[in-house]
Amino acid sequence: MATIRPFCGLRYDEAVAGDPALLMSPPYDVIDARGRDALAASSPDNSIHFVLPEGDPPERYARGAAEFRAQVGRAMVRDGKPAIYVYHQRYTVEGHERTRKGFICLVELTRFGQGPVLAHERTLAGPKADRLALMRATGAHLELVFGLFSDEARRWEATVEPVLGAEVLACHFDGIDHALWRVDDPAAVDALQRQLADEKIYIADGHHRYETMCAFRDELEATGVPGAAFGMIYLSNLDDPDLTVLPTHRLVHSLPPLDVERVLADASASFDVARESLPETAMVLRARLIAAGAAGAAFGLAVPGTGEWAVLTLRADFDPEAAGLGAMPPALQRLDVALLHELLLERALGITKAAQEAKTNLRYYKSTDEALAAAHAAGTDVQLCCFMNATPVADVRAVCDSGHVMPQKSTFFHPKIPNGLVFHDLRAGAGDTRG
Secondary structure, rough: OOOEEEEEOEEOOOOHHOHHHHHEEEEHHOOHHHHHHHHHOOOOOOOOOHOOOOOOOOOHHHHHHHHHHHHHHEEEOOOOOEEEEEEEEEEEEEEEEEEOOOOEEEEEOOOOOOOOOOEEEEOOHHHHHHHHHHHHHHHHOOOOEEEEEEEOHHHHHHHHHHHHHOEEEEEEEEEEEEEEEEEEHHHHHHHHHHOOOOOEEEEEEEEEHHHHHHHHHHHOOOOOOOOOOOOEEEEOOOOOOOOOOOEEEEEEEEOOOOHHHHHHHOOOOEEEEEEOOOOOOOHHHHHHHHHHHHOHHHEEEEOOOOOOEEEEEEEOOOOOOOOOOOOOOOOOOOOHHHHHHHHHHHHHHOOOOOHHHHHOOEEEEEOHHHHHHHHOOOOOOEEEEEEEEEOOHHHHHHHHOOOOOOOOOOEEEEEEEEEEEOOEEEEHHHHHHOO
C-alpha cells in the first residue's frame, strides 16, 4: 500500500546555528504577524525566514528561496547516508504528561482517493497556491505533513528502539520537549518499509501541504527531477494511547439577529436539549461535554453574556433519513461536527458551505479557555458560541475510509509539528532518496 523511503536530510548545524529552539517555527498557518516578528528576531537562522518570508507575492517567494539557500550554505549540514528520523514530543495536556512518537521519512505521493494516502478534510485553492509558489522557488520540502498509520502492536517502535543511538536534536520549544534521532540501519529501515507497505496513511494535519507536494511532483516529473515522486512526511501510530486530539470550537458572528429559541426548538427534533448555567472554567465545561458525548454526538451552544448554555445530545431515536440527511455518507450521519455544520450552521442559521469554508461568519478557537471567555463576554460581535468535543480518531479513520471528508477544522491533533527539524532538498540529486 504505502511506499516509504529514507532520505539524506538537511539539518541545522548546532555548532553554527545555535540552540535548535531558536531555529524552530510553528506551522505557517498558525502564525500571526506579531508571532512571526518574534520568531524572526530570535535568530537570523530561524526557519520562519524562509517558511513564511516577508513581503508580497511574487517577491516574497524569491526572498524565501534566497534565504533558504543562504542558510543551507552557512547553517545546515546534509546527512551523507539516507535515514529515517525518529521524532518524539513530550508534553502536558489537561494535566497529563504524554509522549507522542513517530518518524520522518519520504512517502510516495499519490492523489487523495487514488492510493493509500487518505484525507479527512477538504482543501482550499488559496493556501495551496501560496505553498506551491514557495516550493517552486526553494526546490525543497520545508514543512512536514502529519500522517497516521495503524499499528496496535507498536511494531514500529520495537523496530527502531534498539538502533536509536544518540539524539541529533534535543530542545524545549513552544512548551514541548523535542527529540530527534537518525536511523540509518539498513535492517531497521527495511523492516519499516515492509511494515508500511501493508498500511494506509491517514492525513492528520497538513492536507494543503500534501496536495501541494503532489502538484509540485506533477510539474517536476516532466523535467526528470530525481525523487520528485516522494514527499516528506511525519508518521505516527493512530493506535497509540498518547495520541491527543483536542476540540476546535466555533464562534458565529456578523449574521442578522438570531432567534436562538427557534434554533433550539427546531434542534429538539434531533437532539435532547438541556439548559444549564454556563460553566465558569474550561475544565468543567470540557468534562460536561465529554460526559454528554459518551453515548453519541453532543455539543454546547451559548449566547454570549447570558450566563447560560444549552447542551445538545443526539436523541436515541434519531433517524438520519427523517432529518433530511439520507444523502449524507453514513460515516458522517451521527458525527457531532457534521451535524452541527449541516443542521444548525447551514440549515438553521443560513451559513452556506461556501461561507463556512471562507470563514465568513465563523471563527475557530482551539483554546477552550478563550472560547469560554467569549461566551461570558457581552457586547462583542459574537452571536453564538458552539462548544465541541474532540473528534475520536476512530471516526476520522471511518470518514477517510469512506472516501468522504469532514467539515473544516474538525480535528486538532496536538501538538503541532514544528518547522526546523529536517528538510528535504529536491535539488540535492538522486542520492537523497535511495531506499
